[in-house]
Amino acid sequence: MPQDPPAYARIAQSLPPNLQALYVTSVAHRIAHGCGAYSFEDGPGLYALAARLQPRRVLELGTALGYTAGIFATAVPGCQVDTIEADALHVQLARAQLAALQLSRVHVHCGRFEAVLPTLEGGFDIAFFDGFAPSLAILERLQALLAVGGHLVCGNLGLVKPREAQPLRAWLENSAAWQACPALENGATVVARKRV
Numbered sequence: 096m097p098q099d100p101p102a103y104a105r106i107a108q109s110l111p112p113n114l115q116a117l118y119v120t121s122v123a124h125r126i127a128h129g130c131g132a133y134s135f136e137d138g139p140g141l142y143a144l145a146a147r148l149q150p151r152r153v154l155e156l157g158t159a160l161g162y163t164a165g166i167f168a169t170a171v172p173g174c175q176v177d178t179i180e181a182d183a184l185h186v187q188l189a190r191a192q193l194a195a196l197q198l199s200r201v202h203v204h205c206g207r208f209e210a211v212l213p214t215l216e217g218g219f220d221i222a223f224f225d226g227f228a229p230s231l232a233i234l235e236r237l238q239a240l241l242a243v244g245g246h247l248v249c250g251n252l253g254l255v256k257p258r259e260a261q262p263l264r265a266w267l268e269n270s271a272a273w274q275a276c277p278a279l280e281n282g283a284t285v286v287a288r289k290r291v
């Protein structure tokens with residue numbers, strides 16, 4: 096008799112089946128590995144945003160098993176995705192998952208964000224932060240790597256330490272630098288367009 100999918104599988108239900116499967120694999124990995132690689136909880140929203148913006152180049156911080164990198168690459172045929180991950184097991188698994196999806200347009204960089212970002216050429220159309228807690232120093236680097244008119248998508252704001260949260264929010268809400276856009280994950284992920 097067919098059974099209902101588990102609740103976490105339903106979150107990704109409107110995505111193409113291969114991305115739904117990668118979501119389920121990612122959640123199973125996190126539970127088995129006991130790591131902090133929580134999968135992005137609004138994959139359909141991220142897919143719709145990418146499909147609307149049609150980026151040529153996407154930069155992602157926090158690959159885990161490649162679920163959200165796969166979302167960008169699938170939503171926008173032809174776009175190049177650079178994604179950064181420090182955990183060597185995640186890098187190995189992500190490369191295997193993305194190869195199975197035939198998404199060779201995704202380049203998985205192995206290393207810490209701080210070490211890899213200076214090696215990348217700027218001009219990204221989307222910069223997506225989905226590492227653990229975002230820091231102002233990392234977000235400033237992403238701002239510099241974005242093209243004018245590019246979009247910063249910053250998740251995990253709820254993980255920022257209370258004393259750092261206020262300056263970080265103020266920086267994101269500086270309307271001289273950023274044009275606010277509709278958020279994802281009920282406001283937990285901020286989206287902002289770089290003005291200058």
Ligand SMILES: C[S@@+](CC[C@H](N)C(=O)[O-])C[C@H]1O[C@@H](n2cnc3c(N)ncnc32)[C@H](O)[C@@H]1O
Binds near residue numbers: 134157181207227
């Ligand atoms: C929340 S998970 C990413 C989830 C992924 N985007 C998805 O939706 O499946 C965060 C990932 O960022 C990696 N990470 C955290 N801090 C990092 C750092 N400073 N440099 C590189 N990778 C980091 C972790 O190892 C983890 O795999």
